[in-house]
Amino acid sequence: MALKSGVSFIRFKRLSHGIRLLSTHTRPEISQNGGKNADFPGVKAPYVTEMKLLNEHSYDPIPIYRVIDNNGEVIERTEEPRIDNETLLNMYKTMVQLNQMDKILYESQRQGRISFYMTNYGEEGIHVGSAAALLPQDMVFAQYRELGVLLYRGMTVTEIINQCYGNHEDPGKGRQMPVHYGSKQRNIATLSSPLATQMPQAVGAAYAFKRAPNNERCVICYFGDGAASEGDAHAAFNFAATLQCPIILFCRNNGYAISTPTSEQYRGDGIAARGPALGLHTIRVDGTDALAVYRAVERAREIAIQNKPVLIEAMSYRVGHHSTSDDSSAYRPVEEIQKWTQEENPVQKLKLYIEGKGLWNSDTEKQFAKEARDIVLRTMQQAEKKKKPHWKEMLEDVYYDMPPHLQKQMNQMEKHLKKYKEHYPLDQFQSE
Amino acid sequence: MALKSPPVLLGLLGRLSRRSFSTSKALASTPVTVRDALKQAIDEEMERDDKVFVLGEEVAQYDGAYKVTRGLWKKYGDKRVIDTPITEIGFAGIAVGAAFGGLKPICEFMTFNFSMQAIDHIINSAAKTFYMSAGAIPVPIVFRGPNGVAAGVGAQHSQCFGAWYGNCPGLKVLMPYSAEDAKGLLKAAIRDPDPVVFLEDELMYGVPFPMSDEAMSADFVLPIGKAKIERPGSHITLVCAGKATDTALQAANELAGNGIECEVINLRSIRPLDFDTIAQSVAKTHHLVTVEQGWPQSGIGAEICARVMESSAFFELDAPVWRVTGVDVPMPYTRSLEGLAVPRAPDVVAAVTAVLGNKIVEPIRQ
Known part of the structure; x- marks a missing residue:
């Protein structure tokens, strides 16, 4: 039926064209509905005469790219990333170091030594896979569960623990809750607590890069499946696409936003499905497979640097509680977690892969795990003993230049402390 | 720049008496509307520093909803005068991120009433990031647009945000009155290393004020924090x-x-x-x-x-x-x-x- 009317339509057009050639009159050509592309400013699409509503089942789910299986074996040889041995070892060691930090810092919060902590279990593959595929000049906007990325980029255990303890050697001057890291020299924007605000900001930073001549930097912005529900996320997708920014929008879909499972967070085909709809290059990847993440980010970077934004959705499972303020046993069965700590464990998978390559064995594992544990324990003990930042820091950096009213308060405080020093624990604070 | 023709002088005197301006030196000056003074400020600062750029709804091809950015898109092009999708939370966030990235954005809200959509970026990010990053990330940004009462636009488009933003440490909040204020303060805001909320009045945009030769110069900047x-x-x-x-x-x-x-x-x-x-x-x-x-x-x-x-x-x-x-x-x-x-x-x-x-x-x- 459609074909038939199409043919007659063509005939009609030919005929009218012939008539128009003969005629001295000019009559505007009116295109007919059916079988032709529409030319609305908002969309270019074909007309149809059959009414059809689309729903989440109209498309196949976006597949999940993976490189290795649960035994650390490469599934398709051609897909194996070319990563030198040193980098592979560095990736794996970062995972082990990360696990040790999580274990000990989590415990230290339970013991009341620090006020807050968030573990990264289950997402180690995402962290090291993505971090290894980036270049040092690339800028990272993290959410809060990306400690492995920071470690891989060279933030030291000491810097991280000093931040958690808020002592005077904390690069953040003790001004933020634990886990709100930042490092300008490593191109890591300081973490911000409000959820998803980093997303449009990351696009803005990418825009700033785009404006630099011969730009060779991109931005990676991490966010969770819960953050993707914020208005900021939509704004970021839309602005990245319309401003054509060199950015990788990286969703860590770990199944839970605190206690809210993804089934209550969104409908449809996850976060990745939003990418093509908004004009973003998009890939969904197995976040428990560090090599697949590496390959995806490596490719995404190539695309992004040409000012074509990319959305990556990395599927994983948040093995730990959301934070030290959460007890996930209240909303999920323990058995559910087991699958992800055993057969789909990202650390295990990469370990089996490097073991297969002869780069690692149980002895090196044992030795390195001990080293990783010792350095955390040692650093923690040192961090605890370090003094708090100078009290004056409280008034610094509110403005670029300290305004007179803050200066005045500082002077008053100084005089007061001089006079009544015996009433204050000044020995616990860094002095000038 | 002295006045040349008596009719202009008379007109100006008439306006002066009507509006009761107090400054006598204004007599030797040029009448400029607040709108044009704002545009002058942006134009001069964009000329002076290529890190400065404008973004917002309708600011480019349409010259701004209130024509404050008239002609700037033609002069500076797409890279520096950017029309954005209609998402305050988005373009305010973009502006903050661009400031993190080393640029100096001027973020126009079509009216400050819409800035409430983006207030998290202004308060929690723009105002606090310099502090939260321990002084590593300055946020040189200007949020500007008409504030307060306009005419006949109802409850949701008529409120003053002076006290709202004035409440937050980390922000500087400016409220120009005259054309001279508008120009001198906006230039100061753009040059300032801290985030500045710049509250204009829609009803003042079209009002001409005498501007001295000094104020007309590209070097004219007013100090922030001086009444x-x-x-x-x-x-x-x-x-x-x-x-x-x-x-x-x-x-x-x-x-x-x-x-x-x-x-x-x-x-x-x-x-x-x-x-x-x-x-x-x-x-x-x-x-x-x-x-x-x-x-x-x-x-x-x-x-x-x-x-x-x-x-x-x-x-x-x-x-x-x-x-x-x-x-x-x-x-x-x-x-x-x-x-x-x-x-x-x-x-x-x-x-x-x-x-x-x-x-x-x-x-x-x-």
Whole structure:
């Protein structure tokens, strides 16, 4: 039926064209509905005469790219990333170091030594896979569960623990809750607590890069499946696409936003499905497979640097509680977690892969795990003993230049402390 | 730049007497609208520093909803004058991120009422990131656009954000009144390393003000945090900002006819607040009335009252301080009521008369 009317339509057009050639009159050509592309400013699409509503089942789910299986074996040889041995070892060691930090810092919060902590279990593959595929000049906007990325980029255990303890050697001057890291020299924007605000900001930073001549930097912005529900996320997708920014929008879909499972967070085909709809290059990847993440980010970077934004959705499972303020046993069965700590464990998978390559064995594992544990324990003990930042820091950096009213308060405080020093624990604070 | 033709001079004098400008040097000057002064400021700063760029809804091809950015897109192109999708949370976030990335964005809100969509980026990110990053990431950004009462736009488009943003440490909040204020303060805001909220008045955009040769120059920058005495006087101090300055000056003009000389202080800057200028004036006049378009509770006037209470300026007072503010209701849409919901010159005259009469009665409920 459609074909038939199409043919007659063509005939009609030919005929009218012939008539128009003969005629001295000019009559505007009116295109007919059916079988032709529409030319609305908002969309270019074909007309149809059959009414059809689309729903989440109209498309196949976006597949999940993976490189290795649960035994650390490469599934398709051609897909194996070319990563030198040193980098592979560095990736794996970062995972082990990360696990040790999580274990000990989590415990230290339970013991009341620090006020807050968030573990990264289950997402180690995402962290090291993505971090290894980036270049040092690339800028990272993290959410809060990306400690492995920071470690891989060279933030030291000491810097991280000093931040958690808020002592005077904390690069953040003790001004933020634990886990709100930042490092300008490593191109890591300081973490911000409000959820998803980093997303449009990351696009803005990418825009700033785009404006630099011969730009060779991109931005990676991490966010969770819960953050993707914020208005900021939509704004970021839309602005990245319309401003054509060199950015990788990286969703860590770990199944839970605190206690809210993804089934209550969104409908449809996850976060990745939003990418093509908004004009973003998009890939969904197995976040428990560090090599697949590496390959995806490596490719995404190539695309992004040409000012074509990319959305990556990395599927994983948040093995730990959301934070030290959460007890996930209240909303999920323990058995559910087991699958992800055993057969789909990202650390295990990469370990089996490097073991297969002869780069690692149980002895090196044992030795390195001990080293990783010792350095955390040692650093923690040192961090605890370090003094708090100078009290004056409280008034610094509110403005670029300290305004007179803050200066005045500082002077008053100084005089007061001089006079009544015996009433204050000044020995616990860094002095000038 | 001296005036050449008598008709212009006459016209200017006429306008001067109508609007009761106090500055005599204004006679040797050029009339410029607030809108053009703002544009001049942006244009000069974009010329001076290629890190400066403008983004917002309709700012490029359409020249801005209120034409403040007229011609800038043609001059500077797509990279520096950017039309954005309609998402305040998005483009304010983009602007903050671009500032993190080393640029100097001027983020235009079509009106400041819409900035509430993006207030998290302004308060939690722009204002605090320099501090939260331990001084590593400065956020040199200007959020600007029309603020406060316009005409006939109802409750959701008529509020003053001076007190809202003035509440937050880390931000600087400016409120220009005249063309000279607009130009000098906006240039200062763009050059400032801290985030600045720049609150304009839609109803003032088209008003021409005389601008001196000095103010017309590309080097003209006003200091942030310094108030301007628009009219000296000895009997009572009127403190105001933005369009309320116009109201206060009208009232002062009227009161001068009755032998009452008001000292009118145009704050220019809400944060930092130039309290020294207020205190010095109060020491001279011993009476104080504040005038603002925003709501009374926790407003700019309330802050000034509190600072007077907390300082020796309190002992200079011969009478309680009164606030003349917008009425404590959502803005009525009805034109007749709308006009009455914001301070008018007669309200200020009444307040001054009451304060000078030392009538300690229940203040008129605003």
